[in-house]
Each structure stands twice: as C-alpha cells, then as structure tokens.
Amino acid sequence: MTEALLEVTDLKKHYPVRAGVLRRQVGTVHAVDGVSFSVHTGETLGLVGESGCGKSTVARSVLRLVEPTSGQIRLDGEDITRLSKTALRPHRRSMQIVFQDPFASLNPRMAAGDIVGEPLTVHGLASGKELEARTAKLFEQVGLRPDQMRNFPHQFSGGQRQRICIARALALGPRLIVCDEPVSALDVSIQAQVINLLIDLQKAHGFSYLFIAHDLAVVAHISHRVAVMYLGRIVEIAGKDELFRNPRHPYTQALLASVPVANPFAKKLAPLVDGDVPSPVNPPSGCAFHTRCRFAIERCKTERPALVDAGGGHQVACLLNEGTGRSQ
Numbered sequence: 001m002t003e004a005l006l007e008v009t010d011l012k013k014h015y016p017v018r019a020g021v022l023r024r025q026v027g028t029v030h031a032v033d034g035v036s037f038s039v040h041t042g043e044t045l046g047l048v049g050e051s052g053c054g055k056s057t058v059a060r061s062v063l064r065l066v067e068p069t070s071g072q073i074r075l076d077g078e079d080i081t082r083l084s085k086t087a088l089r090p091h092r093r094s095m096q097i098v099f100q101d102p103f104a105s106l107n108p109r110m111a112a113g114d115i116v117g118e119p120l121t122v123h124g125l126a127s128g129k130e131l132e133a134r135t136a137k138l139f140e141q142v143g144l145r146p147d148q149m150r151n152f153p154h155q156f157s158g159g160q161r162q163r164i165c166i167a168r169a170l171a172l173g174p175r176l177i178v179c180d181e182p183v184s185a186l187d188v189s190i191q192a193q194v195i196n197l198l199i200d201l202q203k204a205h206g207f208s209y210l211f212i213a214h215d216l217a218v219v220a221h222i223s224h225r226v227a228v229m230y231l232g233r234i235v236e237i238a239g240k241d242e243l244f245r246n247p248r249h250p251y252t253q254a255l256l257a258s259v260p261v262a263n264p265f266a267k268k269l270a271p272l273v274d275g276d277v278p279s280p281v282n283p284p285s286g287c288a289f290h291t292r293c294r295f296a297i298e299r300c301k302t303e304r305p306a307l308v309d310a311g312g313g314h315q316v317a318c319l320l321n322e323g324t325g326r327s328q
C-alpha cells in the first residue's frame with residue numbers, strides 16, 4: 001500500500017445547541033465523535049452512512065471549512081489541523097471539494113468558463129490567453145466543449161453542471177478531491193456517467209477521492225475501500241469487496257441487507273435494525289448503535305468499542321467482533 005495522503009486521527013466536531021433569548025448552550029451536537037481513517041495516493045475511500053451521521057461534517061473538517069473541535073488532520077505527512085488561513089493557502093490547492101448540488105454551487109451570473117478558470121485567477125496562476133487555453137483544456141477533460149465556456153449555468157443540464165464543478169475542482173491540480181454526495185441530485189441515468197468520469201480522471205491523474213454518499217451502489221462502484229459511519233463514528237472500514245461480501249458490524253449488515261438489488265454480494269438477511277437513528281445531541285452511551293442492534297449485549301450499553309483490525313485491514317468497532325470476528 002502506498003503512503004497515506006490524508007490521515008485523520010480521532011477527529012471530533014461538536015456544535016453547541018443554544019436556546020432562549022440569551023442563547024445559552026443547552027446541549028452539544030456530537031456531529032463527528034472520534035473518527036480515524038486514511039486515504040492513500042490514487043485511492044478512493046467511500047464514506048457511507050444515513051443522513052445526519054456526520055459525513056458532510058467530516059468532509060468540511062478535512063478541508064478546514066469548519067474548524068475541528070479536536071483530533072488531527074495530516075496531509076502528506078504535515079499536520080494541517082491548526083494552520084492559520086495564510087499557512088493553509090498552499091494546501092488549499094492540493095485539496096478540493098465537489099458538492100452535492102451543482103446548481104447551488106455555481107454562481108448563476110458567471111459564465112461557465114469564468115467559474116472554471118476562477119481558481120487560476122485567484123491564485124495568480126494564469127491570465128489572458130493562457131487562462132483561456134487552460135480553461136478550455138479543463139472543459140475537454142470533463143467532457144464539455146470549449147465553445148460552451150461562454151454559456152451560463154442555467155444553459156447546462158444537471159450532469160453538465162456537475163462536470164463544470166469537477167472542472168473547477170481540477171483547475172489547481174489537486175491531489176485530494178472530496179466528493180460530498182456528488183451524484184445524489186442527478187438522475188440515475190446521469191449518475192453513472194459522472195461516476196465514470198471521476199474514475200477516468202483518477203486513472204489519468206492519480207489523485208485520491210474521499211467519496212461521500214448514502215447510496216451503497218454508488219459507493220461500491222467507485223471506491224477501493226469503504227468506511228461506514230453511524231452517529232458520528234466509523235463502525236467499519238474494509239476493502240470494498242471484503243466489506244460487501246463479509247460485513248462484520250451489525251449496522252453494515254443491515255445497510256447492505258436494505259439494498260439487495262443494488263448489492264450483488266449481499267446475503268439475504270432479515271431486517272436487522274430496530275427504531276430510528278438517535279439524536280446526535282445525546283448519543284447513546286457505550287456503542288452508539290446498541291439501541292437498535294438485535295445482537296447487543298449488556299456490555300454494549302457501557303463500553304465504547306474501538307475500531308480494531310479484524311484481519312487484512314478489515315477494521316470493525318463492535319464488542320461482538322472481538323477475538324473471533326462474526327457478530328451472528
């Protein structure tokens with residue numbers, strides 16, 4: 001395995017919950033509550049979990065768009081967790097993000113070419129004819145025609161708009177691209193085209209993706225490894241095929257069982273999850289999943305399981321997997 005490009009250790013992001021006219025703090029949202037993972041050069045790590053489990057907060061923390069409460073983020077070996085905005089500037093070129101909604105993330109009053117070329121202008125890397133030529137090349141790289149540079153966002157389809165966002169993310173030659181649900185807002189028929197574009201770009205340029213999605217079929221298609229999040233924590237990480245064939249955490253098993261059609265490896269399992277996701281304001285003690293887990297034992301209510309290697313890089317945070325492995 002190659003060097004880790006991104007190394008996240010025990011990342012926490014807690015938001016205060018305020019109420020009343022005095023805006024007193026009445027609680028804390030444990031949006032991300034001790035998350036550790038790495039992304040290697042040229043690798044795609046899929047981050048999957050239900051809405052509200054903290055995926056976007058991880059993405060934004062990694063890029064320092066929100067300030068982590070604690071933990072460490074290392075990019076290419078350098079600790080960037082507490083760097084000042086100025087010191088962070090060179091690293092910003094190495095890390096880019098593609099958001100879910102391609103329409104919301106594009107300025108409707110700017111021509112597509114100006115949107116894509118803007119990072120080059122802001123960083124003083126190109127102007128005039130060179131800027132135009134580089135922008136045209138970026139358009140071609142994402143399957144758009146250079147003559148579309150003068151068009152405005154509303155003149156593009158949803159898939160094309162996401163291509164504009166990807167071209168903009170490519171402009172500065174990043175090493176890591178964080179994709180936060182990049183195809184969730186697109187028609188299913190268009191999703192595969194955008195995913196395949198991302199895969200082709202990775203093959204050509206060798207960059208790494210932290211790819212966030214709630215859709216397991218999408219994650220399965222693009223990821224080399226997959227991390228499963230539940231209520232602010234990672235409960236399982238493994239190589240894609242290993243995770244889909246041999247899910248060890250009861251939550252992962254339930255997630256896979258809920259999409260048998262999209263997941264060719266899924267075993268037929270009875271519904272394994274009870275009730276709704278608890279609030280991240282007062283997450284359950286011990287294993288956060290114990291309130292919904294059919295296999296929970298008394299210890300799960302009090303002991304927080306660590307993410308431990310179950311063999312071959314397959315990590316799982318489940319007391320029932322200690323030692324022998326399987327939870328059923």
Ligand SMILES: Nc1ncnc2c1ncn2[C@@H]1O[C@H](COP(=O)(O)OP(=O)(O)OP(=O)(O)O)[C@@H](O)[C@H]1O
Pocket residue numbers: 015016029030031049050051052053054055056057058214280
């Ligand atoms: N700025 C904020 N202030 C307070 N709470 C927040 C803030 N941002 C996110 N949260 C809360 O943190 C938790 C995690 O949110 P986050 O958006 O990271 O989850 P997610 O898994 O990306 O969900 P989704 O797929 O719906 O975007 C949620 O309970 C959310 O309400």
